[in-house]
Amino acid sequence: MQQVKYILAAAMCAACVAGKAQIKSAALPQPYTDSAFAVAVSNGTRTTIGVPGKNYKTNFAHYNINADFRTSEGHLYGEETVTYDYNCGQGALNSIVINLYRNIYKDGVRKNRYVDRRDIGDGVIIEKIQLVKNGKYTDLNITEFATQIEASLPEPLHQGESITLFIKWNNKIAANSHIRGGKYNNDTWFVPYFYPQIAVYDDIYGWDRIQHSANEEFYFENANYDVNLTTDHYTAVWATGVLQNPEKVYSPEVLKKYRTALSSNKLTDIISKEDITKHTVKKEQNVWHFCADSVSDFVFGCSATSKWTAKTFDLDGKHVTAAAVYRSEKFRDNVDLTESTINYLSHKRPAVTYPYPWMTMFEGSGGMEFPMMVNEDLDKLWDDMIFTTSHEITHTYFPFLTGINQNSYGFIDEGLTMYVPQFFQDSICSMPTGVKRSARYVSNHLEEDNAKPVFTKSYSMGSSWAFTMASYYTPQVGYSILEGIVGSDVMEKALQQFTTAWSRKHAHPYDFFYMLENVSGKDLKFFYNNWFAKTGNTDLGIKDVYREDSTNYIVIENYGEKYLPAMLKFTYKGGGSEKFYQSAEMWRDGNRTCTIALPGPEIQEVQLDTERIPDSNSNNNYFFIKDNTK
Numbered sequence: 321m322q323q324v325k326y327i328l329a330a331a332m333c334a335a336c337v338a339g340k341a342q343i344k345s346a347a348l349p350q351p352y353t354d355s356a357f358a359v360a361v362s363n364g365t366r367t368t369i370g371v372p373g374k375n376y377k378t379n380f381a382h383y384n385i386n387a388d389f390r391t392s393e394g395h396l397y398g399e400e401t402v403t404y405d406y407n408c409g410q411g412a413l414n415s416i417v418i419n420l421y422r423n424i425y426k427d428g429v430r431k432n433r434y435v436d437r438r439d440i441g442d443g444v445i446i447e448k449i450q451l452v453k454n455g456k457y458t459d460l461n462i463t464e465f466a467t468q469i470e471a472s473l474p475e476p477l478h479q480g481e482s483i484t485l486f487i488k489w490n491n492k493i494a495a496n497s498h499i500r501g502g503k504y505n506n507d508t509w510f511v512p513y514f515y516p517q518i519a520v521y522d523d524i525y526g527w528d529r530i531q532h533s534a535n536e537e538f539y540f541e542n543a544n545y546d547v548n549l550t551t552d553h554y555t556a557v558w559a560t561g562v563l564q565n566p567e568k569v570y571s572p573e574v575l576k577k578y579r580t581a582l583s584s585n586k587l588t589d590i591i592s593k594e595d596i597t598k599h600t601v602k603k604e605q606n607v608w609h610f611c612a613d614s615v616s617d618f619v620f621g622c623s624a625t626s627k628w629t630a631k632t633f634d635l636d637g638k639h640v641t642a643a644a645v646y647r648s649e650k651f652r653d654n655v656d657l658t659e660s661t662i663n664y665l666s667h668k669r670p671a672v673t674y675p676y677p678w679m680t681m682f683e684g685s686g687g688m689e690f691p692m693m694v695n696e697d698l699d700k701l702w703d704d705m706i707f708t709t710s711h712e713i714t715h716t717y718f719p720f721l722t723g724i725n726q727n728s729y730g731f732i733d734e735g736l737t738m739y740v741p742q743f744f745q746d747s748i749c750s751m752p753t754g755v756k757r758s759a760r761y762v763s764n765h766l767e768e769d770n771a772k773p774v775f776t777k778s779y780s781m782g783s784s785w786a787f788t789m790a791s792y793y794t795p796q797v798g799y800s801i802l803e804g805i806v807g808s809d810v811m812e813k814a815l816q817q818f819t820t821a822w823s824r825k826h827a828h829p830y831d832f833f834y835m836l837e838n839v840s841g842k843d844l845k846f847f848y849n850n851w852f853a854k855t856g857n858t859d860l861g862i863k864d865v866y867r868e869d870s871t872n873y874i875v876i877e878n879y880g881e882k883y884l885p886a887m888l889k890f891t892y893k894g895g896g897s898e899k900f901y902q903s904a905e906m907w908r909d910g911n912r913t914c915t916i917a918l919p920g921p922e923i924q925e926v927q928l929d930t931e932r933i934p935d936s937n938s939n940n941n942y943f944f945i946k947d948n949t950k
C-alpha cells in the first residue's frame with residue numbers, strides 16, 4: 321500500500337488507535353464459533369496463538385501401490401499395502417475410514433457437478449480388503465457409503481500403534497467428464513485419486529466423514545508413496561515424486577536428454593516433436609517406479625504423444641526441476657513461468673522454500689493442483705496462464721504443505737492461493753488479475769440472495785457461485801484488507817510463520833487467524849467477524865469535506881455493512897494530487913462515520929479510489945469543495 325510520506329493524517333475515531341497488547345481472548349468469529357476447536361485448545365493440541373499445541377500429533381500412512389492402467393480400455397487394476405501410523409486420536413480405533421473419491425462416477429452417488437453419462441458406472445470395486453499381521457491376511461468387513469468405506473477391525477488399534485491393510489480394487493477411469501482429470505486424446509490421460517486412500521483423522525473432528533460430491537475439494541493425510549505403475553501402448557508416465565528407474569523405461573536418446581535436463585538450467589526438450597514420431601519408451605508395456613516422501617497425495621498422467629521440456633534450477637541449496645508435458649507449443653513457456661513462481665513463493669510470499677524436487681505442468685484440462693503436478697489447459701491469453709499456473713503452484717503450500725481441510729474450508733486454501741501470488745501476477749500481467757478483478761466481483765455479490773458467509777462449510781454452500789465467491793474472491797479481498805490493517809511486513813511474517821508452524825500438519829482457519837493476531841499484536845476479531853462470518857453490502861462514501869485551522873477534514877460514511885479501507889485521492893486547490901490509504905481499522909468500534917484529518921494545502925476535490933476495494937455504489941465516491949469554510 322502506498323502512503324504519501326508528508327501527509328500526516330489522524331483519523332478521528334478512537335478505532336484508529338492500534339492496540340499493541342498480546343491477544344489473550346479466545347473468542348472466535350461469530351456466529352461460527354467452533355466449539356470443537358475450543359476443546360482442542362483445552363486438550364493442548366491447538367493454541368490461541370496460531371501454532372500447534374504441545375500435545376499436537378498427526379497420523380501418517382505408507383503406501384506401496386502396484387497399479388496397471390490399460391489406456392485403451394481406460395481401466396485401472398490396482399493393489400496396495402498401506403501401513404497406517406495412528407498417533408493422533410482419542411482412544412482406540414475400531415475401524416478405518418477410507419476414501420474412494422472416484423465413486424462420484426458411481427451410479428446413484430450424489431454429484432454437484434456435471435458428470436458425462438458415459439462415465440457413470442460401477443465406481444470403485446473393492447475386490448479384497450484384508451488386515452495384514454504377522455504374515456497373515458484376514459478379510460475385513462466393510463460398510464460402503466457414497467465415496468467412503470469403513471473397514472471394521474477385529475481388534476482395536478491403540479494410539480501409538482500401526483496397522484497394515486491390503487486392498488485390491490479396480491475402477492473404470494472416467495474419460496469424458498474432465499473433472500480434475502480424464503482422457504485428452506487417444507493415449508493421453510490424467511488420473512487423479514485412483515487408489516483407496518485412508519481418510520484424515522485429526523485432533524479436532526476425528527475421522528473426516530464428509531462424502532465427496534465433486535465441486536468442493538479434499539482433505540489429505542501425509543504419506544510416503546512407493547508406486548509401480550504399468551502402462552501399455554508405449555505411453556510415458558509422469559507422476560508425483562521422483563522416477564526411480566528412468567534407464568529401464570526410456571529409450572537411450574530420451575534418457576540422455578532426461579539426464580541433461582536434470583543438470584542444466586536451460587530448457588531441454590526431453591521429448592521433442594521429432595521424438596514422438598517414434599517410440600520414446602523402451603517397450604510397449606513398461607513399469608514406472610515412482611517414490612515420494614511426506615506428500616499428501618499421489619497422481620499420474622500418461623501419454624505417448626505429448627512433448628516434454630524441463631530445466632533444473634538451484635533453490636536455497638537444493639535442485640528443483642520444473643517441467644511441462646504438452647501438446648500445444650505455447651505450453652512449453654510454462655517451464656520458465658513455473659521456475660519464477662517457485663522463486664516468488666520461496667522467497668517473497670510465503671517465503672518458505674518450495675518443499676519438493678519436481679513440479680510438472682501437464683497440459684490436460686481446467687486448472688487443478690496436485691503435489692508436484694498441475695493439470696492445466698492452455699489458456700488463450702498468456703495472462704490467464706500466468707494466473708492459473710501461479711495459483712495452482714501456490715497450492716503446494718495451501719492446502720498440501722499445511723494440510724488444510726479443503727472440503728470444509730475452501731476459503732483458507734483457495735483464498736490464500738488467490739491472495740499470496742497476486743503481486744507476482746500483477747507484476748507480470750498486462751490485464752487486471754489479482755485483487756482488482758476480485759474486488760469487482762465482490763462489490764455487488766455480498767448482498768445477493770445466494771451469498772453465503774465465507775465461514776460457511778464448503779460442502780454446504782448450495783450454489784456453486786456462492787461457493788466460488790466465498791472460497792476465492794471474498795477471502796482474497798479480505799486478506800488484502802487485513803494486510804492494510806496489519807501492514808505488509810507483518811502479513812508476510814505471519815504467512816511465513818503459519819506455513820512453517822503447520823508444515824505437514826493440519827491447519828484450521830482459526831490457526832491462521834490467531835497467528836495473524838499474535839504476529840501483529842492486534843485484536844482482529846472485529847474484522848474476522850465482519851468479513852468472514854457475515855454477508856452485507858459494500859459501500860463507502862464521502863459525506864463531507866471541510867477545512868479548519870489549516871487542516872482538511874474528510875468525513876467518510878459507511879453506507880454498507882462491510883468494513884472496508886478507503887483509498888482517498890485528493891486534488892489540491894493549488895494543483896497536484898496525492899493518494900492516502902486509511903485501513904479498515906477505522907471501523908473497529910462499529911461506528912458508521914470516520915473523519916480523517918489531513919493538515920496541509922487546501923483540498924479541492926476528493927475521490928474514493930475503488931480499483932482494489934469493493935464498492936457497490938459509486939455515486940457517493942466523489943466530493944468537490946465549493947466552499948471551504950465551515
Ligand SMILES: [Zn+2]
Nearest residue numbers: 711715734737
Ligand atoms: Zn485453487
